[in-house]
Amino acid sequence: MTRLNNEVAIITGGAGDIGTAHVESFFKEGANVIIADINEEKGKLISKNYPNNTSENKVIFVHHNSTDEKSWKRLSSKVIDEFGKVSILVNCYGTNFRERYINQNLENWNTILNVNLTSVFIGIKELIPFFKLSGKGSIINLGSLASLRGSEYSPAYTASKTGLIGLTKSTAIAFAKDKIRCNLICPGHVDTNFIRNNSQYSPNDWTTSINNPENYNERLNQIPLGRLQTPQDIANLSVFLASKDSEMITGSIITVDGGITI
Numbered sequence: 001m002t003r004l005n006n007e008v009a010i011i012t013g014g015a016g017d018i019g020t021a022h023v024e025s026f027f028k029e030g031a032n033v034i035i036a037d038i039n040e041e042k043g044k045l046i047s048k049n050y051p052n053n054t055s056e057n058k059v060i061f062v063h064h065n066s067t068d069e070k071s072w073k074r075l076s077s078k079v080i081d082e083f084g085k086v087s088i089l090v091n092c093y094g095t096n097f098r099e100r101y102i103n104q105n106l107e108n109w110n111t112i113l114n115v116n117l118t119s120v121f122i123g124i125k126e127l128i129p130f131f132k133l134s135g136k137g138s139i140i141n142l143g144s145l146a147s148l149r150g151s152e153y154s155p156a157y158t159a160s161k162t163g164l165i166g167l168t169k170s171t172a173i174a175f176a177k178d179k180i181r182c183n184l185i186c187p188g189h190v191d192t193n194f195i196r197n198n199s200q201y202s203p204n205d206w207t208t209s210i211n212n213p214e215n216y217n218e219r220l221n222q223i224p225l226g227r228l229q230t231p232q233d234i235a236n237l238s239v240f241l242a243s244k245d246s247e248m249i250t251g252s253i254i255t256v257d258g259g260i261t262i
């Protein structure tokens with residue numbers, strides 16, 4: 001028995017490292033999966049790893065910019081055309097500029113709030129009517145250590161990720177009567193592109209990247225369970241939160257951080 005048989009799951013940021021682990025896990029559990037990401041090249045490449053025959057569940061890629069309301073509308077139309085329904089949304093996109101509080105300008109503040117928080121609100125509003133038609137829904141947002149504690153760096157990242165606590169709880173209470181659940185996963189330090197490499201939406205240099213052994217060890221030494229998290233650690237919890245096994249769990253803030261916030 002697979003836990004997500006016949007389900008349809010949108011993984012936004014699905015071409016990212018945490019997103020890719022979700023795509024694989026959700027597919028293995030029997031779901032039809034939509035990779036929705038701004039990175040077309042990578043998204044298409046990942047979707048090609050999956051079989052494309054009609055008798056099994058499949059994985060498709062849809063180009064998507066989470067900050068754009070029209071892009072969410074195109075995404076939902078495409079998903080309904082292709083699969084006829086949808087009831088799972090995992091939001092795995094995000095952006096951060098790791099600069100000191102005093103150096104963060106309004107442009108970067110707005111970008112971070114827009115991508116990490118406002119986009120999630122737009123997406124949820126777009127998909128709720130389709131979840132209602134399905135008679136159920138599971139929305140999984142990705143917070144961070146920054147959802148739970150302050151930092152002298154990037155106040156916008158902290159504000160956006162703490163904002164997701166409020167948005168997750170509001171979504172959970174507003175739509176509980178429709179059997180639509182919403183939970184927030186707060187990962188710790190996950191070894192991904194986001195904190196290792198330099199990208200447009202998550203710039204890193206030697207002072208911030210975990211390619212720098214000093215930075216890697218500083219993070220590692222804070223983790224009681226003794227290792228950084230993997231994308232799979234996060235996907236494992238998401239599969240549970242998307243499945244019937246968690247049908248009484250909503251509005252919850254759940255850490256996957258090796259004990260760092262104890």
Ligand SMILES: NC(=O)c1ccc[n+]([C@@H]2O[C@H](COP(=O)([O-])OP(=O)(O)OC[C@H]3O[C@@H](n4cnc5c(N)ncnc54)[C@H](O)[C@@H]3O)[C@@H](O)[C@H]2O)c1
Nearest residue numbers: 013015016017018038039065066093094144190192193194
């Ligand atoms: N890696 C970590 O240590 C860590 C820790 C806590 C939380 N998180 C959160 O996990 C999420 C995913 O991070 P990751 O580590 O997989 O990073 P990643 O860089 O591997 O993936 C991020 C993905 O988001 C996509 N994306 C960026 N902006 C987008 C937009 N506007 N519209 C659509 N897609 C967009 C990128 O193309 C990329 O595929 C983020 O929300 C991040 O804040 C990561």
